[in-house]
Amino acid sequence: MTWEELCRDPNLHDLPFKIETNDRGQIVMSPVFSSHSFYQSDLVTLMNEHLPQGRTAVEFAVRTSKGTKVADVAWLSPARAEDAEGTYDTPVAPEICVEVLSPTNTPEEIEDKTQLYFEAGAEEVWTCDADGRLRFFDPEGERETPRRAPDFPHQLDD
Numbered sequence: 423m424t425w426e427e428l429c430r431d432p433n434l435h436d437l438p439f440k441i442e443t444n445d446r447g448q449i450v451m452s453p454v455f456s457s458h459s460f461y462q463s464d465l466v467t468l469m470n471e472h473l474p475q476g477r478t479a480v481e482f483a484v485r486t487s488k489g490t491k492v493a494d495v496a497w498l499s500p501a502r503a504e505d506a507e508g509t510y511d512t513p514v515a516p517e518i519c520v521e522v523l524s525p526t527n528t529p530e531e532i533e534d535k536t537q538l539y540f541e542a543g544a545e546e547v548w549t550c551d552a553d554g555r556l557r558f559f560d561p562e563g564e565r566e567t568p569r570r571a572p573d574f575p576h577q578l579d580d
Contacts, residue, residue: 425483445488445489446489448489475500476497477500478495482495482516483511485512488534495520496515496519496520502517515540516544519539546569546570
């Protein structure tokens with residue numbers, strides 16, 4: 423089943439969780455905690471302040487070599503936002519993909535997802551842990567600060 427078919431399936435419209443697909447096209451479901459949603463909101467607000475020249479999005483679908491992955495928060499330059507407009511899952515990742523970690527996420531899962539975002543064209547991947555601590559990565563590894571927003575905070579409020 424393609425991502426477009428999943429998006430059009432009325433049985434999947436009001437699920438209380440997000441879905442992604444794996445490299446076999448199977449649906450993978452992840453539970454979402456309330457703090458996850460609060461952190462997403464905080465990240466959108468901060469990204470709009472620190473990166474006003476682009477577009478910020480939540481639950482952004484990215485087509486990867488291992489299925490469609492959904493970045494919890496994403497930032498796109500105007501050019502990438504225009505290219506992504508109207509797509510179900512974009513083949514080119516946003517410049518910044520953010521994963522808000524849940525207790526069910528394993529380090530291996532997040533590392534794999536990070537690499538998939540980089541392979542799809544992301545410049546940076548950020549993670550936000552259960553305590554609101556942010557870590558920033560580029561294809562070479564972890565960075566002290568994000569390249570596109572060097573003054574971005576390292577800690578979100580509770």
